[in-house]
Amino acid sequence: MLLTLSPLVSVGLSLPSMDGSMRSRVSPSMMAATISAPASTADDAEAQRAAFDEVVMGTYGRFKMTIARGKGCYLYDTDGVEYLDFAAGISTCCLGHADPALAEAVYKQMRTVHHVSNLYYIPQQGELARRLVASSCADKVFFCNSGAEANEAAIKLARKHATQELGIEKPVILTMTNSFHGRTMATITATGQPKYQKGFGPLLPGFDYVTYNDVEDLRAAVRRTRGLFGLGKSRLAAIMLEPLQGEGGITPATAEFIAEARKLCDETGALLMCDEVQTGMGRSGTMWGHMQLGVEPDVFTTAKALGGGVPIGAMLCKARADIFQPGDHASTFGGNPLASAAGNAVLDAYDERGVLENVRQRSVQLKAGLQDIADSTGAITEVRGWGLILGMQLSDACGFTAAQLCAACLEGGLLTVPAGTTVLRLVPPLVVSEAEASEALDKLRAAIASCSAKHAQS
Numbered sequence: 001m002l003l004t005l006s007p008l009v010s011v012g013l014s015l016p017s018m019d020g021s022m023r024s025r026v027s028p029s030m031m032a033a034t035i036s037a038p039a040s041t042a043d044d045a046e047a048q049r050a051a052f053d054e055v056v057m058g059t060y061g062r063f064k065m066t067i068a069r070g071k072g073c074y075l076y077d078t079d080g081v082e083y084l085d086f087a088a089g090i091s092t093c094c095l096g097h098a099d100p101a102l103a104e105a106v107y108k109q110m111r112t113v114h115h116v117s118n119l120y121y122i123p124q125q126g127e128l129a130r131r132l133v134a135s136s137c138a139d140k141v142f143f144c145n146s147g148a149e150a151n152e153a154a155i156k157l158a159r160k161h162a163t164q165e166l167g168i169e170k171p172v173i174l175t176m177t178n179s180f181h182g183r184t185m186a187t188i189t190a191t192g193q194p195k196y197q198k199g200f201g202p203l204l205p206g207f208d209y210v211t212y213n214d215v216e217d218l219r220a221a222v223r224r225t226r227g228l229f230g231l232g233k234s235r236l237a238a239i240m241l242e243p244l245q246g247e248g249g250i251t252p253a254t255a256e257f258i259a260e261a262r263k264l265c266d267e268t269g270a271l272l273m274c275d276e277v278q279t280g281m282g283r284s285g286t287m288w289g290h291m292q293l294g295v296e297p298d299v300f301t302t303a304k305a306l307g308g309g310v311p312i313g314a315m316l317c318k319a320r321a322d323i324f325q326p327g328d329h330a331s332t333f334g335g336n337p338l339a340s341a342a343g344n345a346v347l348d349a350y351d352e353r354g355v356l357e358n359v360r361q362r363s364v365q366l367k368a369g370l371q372d373i374a375d376s377t378g379a380i381t382e383v384r385g386w387g388l389i390l391g392m393q394l395s396d397a398c399g400f401t402a403a404q405l406c407a408a409c410l411e412g413g414l415l416t417v418p419a420g421t422t423v424l425r426l427v428p429p430l431v432v433s434e435a436e437a438s439e440a441l442d443k444l445r446a447a448i449a450s451c452s453a454k455h456a457q458s
């Protein structure tokens with residue numbers, strides 16, 4: 001493969017071939033320049049992507065675009081093309097991009113002290129924990145770096161609680177079909193979708209799966225934890241669920257289903273655990289998604305929006321589940337001064353800028369607009385979701401997939417994310433304005449028209 005490289009790496013070098021046989025002809029510094037230099041032609045950009053793919057593992061299917069910068073709800077690629085960002089780093093950049101207050105807080109903390117071990121007291125972490133506890137039914141917080149890690153912590157907590165507090169020898173955690181809890185071994189086991197588990201067996205023992213929103217199936221699964229004929233002592237350690245399934249297609253739990261889960265946990269002493277990695281931090285229109293359903297979990301997890309895009313995750317629990325002792329669980333980076341400062345800056349913004357109220361108002365506007373698009377195009381059978389986590393269910397007859405619609409949106413300058421093959425997900429920054437929401441609706445309408453026209457021609 002012979003490619004013309006950008007001016008910075010000068011003339012006619014051959015990039016490494018797929019089998020790496022020409023690797024020696026490109027020095028690491030040349031490779032770095034190839035990947036990071038501004039691309040001046042389409043060929044340059046293609047060469048940069050090829051150089052990137054040579055050294056970064058292929059775990060993601062990526063669009064052929066490179067983001068250079070962002071401002072508010074907009075991103076700009078290396079050609080200066082503007083995109084209205086209704087993906088927000090997948091429900092993460094709650095304050096949008098390059099927020100001055102978040103940037104200042106992180107910069108200030110970086111210049112003071114950015115990381116110390118959890119061997120010492122970290123005031124920024126304590127302050128963030130205090131505010132998270134004040135915002136919820138929880139009493140205690142454990143900090144980590146991501147959603148999967150927060151869920152790992154919850155799974156460990158549930159097992160220890162079952163063993164130590166309930167005297168269960170082989171605890172069982174119930175999770176839901178179509179759920180998503182992360183990519184570590186424990187969290188792919190918890191994830192009730194075989195496609196995420198395939199090829200990674202053996203999975204962890206001690207998990208069983210319930211059809212989401214099926215009360216009878218939930219009761220039957222709890223009965224199964226009592227052994228043959230459902231007569232023994234329950235081995236139920238926890239019921240774990242997303243209040244609204246994000247990756248699984250923007251499907252809220254029903255109030256009836258989660259109330260039954262609460263009841264079964266109360267009866268057995270097991271923990272009700274909500275994965276709020278995507279729904280938490282105000283995205284649902286209330287601070288926590290479970291508040292939409294009128295139920296208090298014993299444990300819940302969060303990440304994504306917690307640091308506004310600065311990596312941080314957390315597991316929160318009620319006093320009855322606060323059983324970890326020193327040495328039981330840990331994270332080197334968890335809740336370090338830098339990440340905690342970001343979390344506090346996000347909460348400052350929520351307090352000062354009426355972010356939750358904005359989520360509710362924009363939600364009403366977007367839902368009405370999406371319903372209008374659904375009614376006039378016939379391509380969408382249902383608009384669903386809470387706050388600013390909204391999904392459009394594509395009709396069987398529309399002739400295009402969520403991925404194709406997402407690509408058409410991108411072409412028209414709107415970033416979105418599929419949630420499964422037939423649902424398009426809209427998860428803008430929580431500070432999105434009325435004008436930006438209108439612009440997104442216009443772009444979406446145009447993208448649907450373009451997909452429909454292509455389908456009609458094919």
Ligand code: PLP
Pocket residue numbers: 090146147148149151180181182183242246247275276277278279303304
């Ligand atoms: N849980 C839910 C509900 C999620 O949506 C995600 C990510 O999309 C995760 C867990 C995993 O989070 P992370 O990618 O930060 O590990």
